Amino acid sequence: MQNMITILGPTASGKTSLAAALAADIDAEIISADSRQVYRCMDIGTGKDLEDYNINNKHINYHLIDIVEPGTKYNLFEYQQDFFSAYNDVVSRKKIPILCGGSGLYIEAVLNGYNLVAVPENxxxxxxxxxxxxxxxxxxxxxxxxxxxxxxxxxxxxxxxxxxxxxxxxxxxxxxNSQVKECHYPKIKSTIFGIDIGREERRRRISERLKQRLNSGMIEEVEMLLEKGITPQDLIYYGLEYKFVTKYIIGEISYEEMFRSLEIAIHQFAKRQMTWFRGMERRGFIINWIDYSLPLEEKIKYIKTVCNG
Known part of the structure; x- marks a missing residue:
């Protein structure tokens, strides 16, 4: 199979903007590895930043964003199926796929070819x-x-x-069901790059971005989802922004409690992401770490040098 480029990193590290700029430079397409950006109408809270996919008036094709309805329970088994459909589509058109996201489980599952079973509701x-x-x-x-x-x-x-x-x-x-039939997927060869951002800078960006999202309509987005008939319990299931904003809207917590709890939860989430990525390295994945503070052009140059080397 054609080699893929993977760009991973914790939340607020600038993965999407780097992946989009790289895709524009090498004529590639992006496959998202984000467990919540698959949901339609959940834009601000999941940080889709769709404007990042337009570089100098050129639209960068992306896959596995806005593919299922909010309120559903998308899972890893479904992601594997959808990933390989997108991957095969991209490589069939002689394009380079760039896997980009922060959901370490999703990334590792497709790179390692996990064999999973579709488990029905009981x-x-x-x-x-x-x-x-x-x-x-x-x-x-x-x-x-x-x-x-x-x-x-x-x-x-x-x-x-x-x-x-x-x-x-x-x-x-x-x-x-010890003899259940698994779906078998191949391992995917990929050169992996990680955004290396210091803890303090990461925390600063998370807090800054949270304020920006709240000011840009994140509460209104959750209110709209509730008005569409999605239950508070279903939104709380998605965690982070949707959990705490929903609790605020239905009157369980104050605005101050929402902000403080959400800020802490996102910091903890970013820490867990980095723990997963370090675990990937212990499990044999080679991650080429890129200093977050480097200019975008330098990051792209480094990726191209490693890939061509």
Missing amino acids: RILRDTLESKSLDELTEILIQLKKENGSNMHNSTDVDNKKRAIRAIEIETYYKI
Whole structure:
């Protein structure tokens, strides 16, 4: 398969603008690796920054953004399928694919060719789990993973009950259906670049961007989603901006609490992203780190030098 370029990094590190500028320079197309930008109408909160895909009046083609309706539960299995459809489309037209995003699980899944199973909803199981606390659900999940010997790519964050219940649902399915048929995907050869941004600068950019998004209509965006009939619980499921802004809108927390809690949550999220990327290196991936402070032209020059070397 044709080699791909991957650009990863924590939130607010400038991945999209770099990927778009590089794509314009080498006539490439971008495949998004963001677990929330797949949702339509969720633009400000997910940081789509679609204006970044226009370089000197030239539109850069992008894929896997705005592909599913808000309120649905898009998952890694679906992402793998959609990624390979986009990837094959790009390379069939002799274009270079640039995988760009901060969802480390999605990136690693497609690069390593994880073999996953489509797990259906188990309504009976969900009903029995609904009354349990998050701590109880976490304990159940830990035990199931131990029994299944689950790998990291089968894990789901347990930052709220819905995610924990879905993770238990997946592990329960694997336990009962030990002979399930997996979808097999090839590993993808890719030269990987990471944006290396210092902790303090990252924190400054996150806080600055949060204020900008709130001033640019992020609250109104969530209000619009609620008016479209998406439940508060479904929006809270998406975490971060949608979780805390929804809680503010429905009166659970004040504006000050929303801002403070959201700021902390995004900082913690960025830290977890970097932990994942460092873990990728321990698992054998070579990431060429690029200093965030370099001018855009220097970053592009470095990427081209490494890729051509």
